Amino acid sequence: MNIKHFEKLESTSSTAKEMAEQGVEPWTVIWADEQNAGHGKEGRDWHSSKGGLYFSVILPKSNIDDLQTITILAAFITAKVIKNNFSLEPFIKLPNDIWVNQKKVCGILTENVIGSDIKLSVIGIGLNTNIEKFSPQLENAATSIKIETGQEADNEKILKQIVEGLKEQLKTISQ
Amino acid sequence: MERGNGFKTMKTKIKIGEKYYQVDVSEINRDFLKVRVDDKDFFFKENEFQELIPVDEKELASGSEGWKTEAVLWDSRAGKEIKSPLTGTISGIDIKKGDKVKPGQKLMTLIAMKMENEIVAETAGVVKEIKAEAGKLVNSGDILVKLE
Numbered sequence: 391m392n393i394k395h396f397e398k399l400e401s402t403s404s405t406a407k408e409m410a411e412q413g414v415e416p417w418t419v420i421w422a423d424e425q426n427a428g429h430g431k432e433g434r435d436w437h438s439s440k441g442g443l444y445f446s447v448i449l450p451k452s453n454i455d456d457l458q459t460i461t462i463l464a465a466f467i468t469a470k471v472i473k474n475n476f477s478l479e480p481f482i483k484l485p486n487d488i489w490v491n492q493k494k495v496c497g498i499l500t501e502n503v504i505g506s507d508i509k510l511s512v513i514g515i516g517l518n519t520n521i522e523k524f525s526p527q528l529e530n531a532a533t534s535i536k537i538e539t540g541q542e543a544d545n546e547k548i549l550k551q552i553v554e555g556l557k558e559q560l561k562t563i564s565q
Numbered sequence: 566m567e568r569g570n571g572f573k574t575m576k577t578k579i580k581i582g583e584k585y586y587q588v589d590v591s592e593i594n595r596d597f598l599k600v601r602v603d604d605k606d607f608f609f610k611e612n613e614f615q616e617l618i619p620v621d622e623k624e625l626a627s628g629s630e631g632w633k634t635e636a637v638l639w640d641s642r643a644g645k646e647i648k649s650p651l652t653g654t655i656s657g658i659d660i661k662k663g664d665k666v667k668p669g670q671k672l673m674t675l676i677a678m679k680m681e682n683e684i685v686a687e688t689a690g691v692v693k694e695i696k697a698e699a700g701k702l703v704n705s706g707d708i709l710v711k712l713e
Contacts (some may be wrong), residue, residue, distance in 0.1 A: 499681065505668075505685045506687045
């Protein structure tokens with residue numbers, strides 16, 4: 391698995407898009423321990439402090455209809471990884487959020503660049519793994535694996551399980 | 566004669582009286598020609614005597630021969646009319662009328678199925694008309710931007 395690991399990035403998806411434009415091969419994973427400008431839909435901030443798992447995957451070129459299923463598939467795969475590793479009962483708020491105990495634990499955003507065909511696609515996943523505490527503004531809305539279980543997650547292991555799951559499920563859209 | 570995007574095209578200006586007209590002739594496939602005079606499109610096909618005859622309105626409306634789809638694709642490939650690839654909502658527009666755009670430049674963002682889609686220009690041009698509006702729904706195939 392081709393993983394490019396950074397201590398800190400503005401946004402893993404922005405870096406992934408730049409790399410895809412430069413011709414970096416599909417399935418390359420951009421992983422950062424922290425993001426300064428992690429974002430969700432419509433540029434909304436995604437809290438990205440140290441301890442969480444933040445990564446983006448450059449997807450193979452696909453047709454637009456297939457891309458619509460990616461976020462949903464990614465949510466199912468990530469929820470399954472959470473359930474299998476931490477015995478939690480995640481709830482998928484379709485199509486792109488995962489909640490545990492009525493608080494958000496994971497957000498997923500697929501971003502495409504489209505001209506007369508699809509130029510590139512990147513899926514970004516932010517999973518609150520080892521975050522011990524959220525700010526007062528977020529603590530009622532967000533949670534983490536560590537808060538819920540007291541367990542420390544192995545971020546690299548979780549990342550690899552999610553990406554392997556994505557690869558397996560998305561074979562049908564590969565070039 | 567240009568051969569862009571796999572199609573033969575010819576562009577010229579003609580003057581009738583005091584008025585100039587922009588005329589673009591495109592060979593859509595072996596049998597069909599599209600002639601655009603300013604903004605209006607006229608289609609011609611070859612008959613059995615290999616003479617060019619206009620395609621009538623009924624035939625144009627039915628699109629039964631598949632050439633109509635090719636004509637739409639031609640516009641899309643040539644990048645003069647940028648169409649929505651999906652039904653969704655325009656969340657932001659990054660250009661204004663009269664802007665010069667480069668190939669690959671971001672024009673607007675379309676949110677569909679919770680995906681963010683950057684719509685980019687395929688070719689260089691000047692923004693002639695922006696049909697989409699921020700916050701409004703667009704259907705797949707709707708024209709978003711016209712370039713010239």
